[in-house]
Each structure stands twice: as C-alpha cells, then as structure tokens.
Amino acid sequence: MQELSQNSILTVETAGKITMTGVASVDSFSDTLLSVTVGGKKVKIEGARLKILSFSQGSGNFVASGEVHAVKYGAKLSVSKLFR
Numbered sequence: 641m642q643e644l645s646q647n648s649i650l651t652v653e654t655a656g657k658i659t660m661t662g663v664a665s666v667d668s669f670s671d672t673l674l675s676v677t678v679g680g681k682k683v684k685i686e687g688a689r690l691k692i693l694s695f696s697q698g699s700g701n702f703v704a705s706g707e708v709h710a711v712k713y714g715a716k717l718s719v720s721k722l723f724r
Contacts, residue, residue: 663702686710
C-alpha cells in the first residue's frame with residue numbers, strides 16, 4: 641500500500657466544488673455532513689446538498705459538491721460562516 645503524504649490541500653470553489661488531497665478514508669457521509677480522515681485527524685465538512693463525486697484511496701484525491709457551511713479540522717479548528 642502506498643503511504644500518503646501528511647500534507648493536504650482543501651479547495652472550496654464558489655460553484656460548489658470541494659476538492660481535497662491526502663485523504664486516507666471517508667468515514668461517513670450524508671447530504672449535510674462529510675467526515676474524512678487526513679493525516680490521522682478527522683475533517684468534517686458541514687453543509688447542504690453534499691455529494692461525493694469521487695474518492696481514490698490509492699492517491700488520496702477526494703471530490704465532492706454542495707454548499708459548504710463549515711469545515712472542522714480535528715477538534716481545534718473551525719472555519720464557519722466564511723462561506724455564507
């Protein structure tokens with residue numbers, strides 16, 4: 641199994657496209673919450689009409705769509721109200 645880099649890039653576009661690199665696993669998903677693991681830490685994306693478009697565990701590339709309301713990395717960082 642290929643070892644994933646500890647670096648990750650999250651991009652949220654105004655058109656509702658969400659891309660992320662370095663994703664080790666998709667832990668859970670619904671139309672209001674996506675939960676993934678990156679570098680051993682949980683990343684939660686909260687929003688509306690969220691949908692996973694693709695995920696490659698081998699490369700760690702993740703693509704989703706929807707309206708993002710908040711991104712929470714681990715238990716410490718919260719980026720919210722930025723996208724409203």
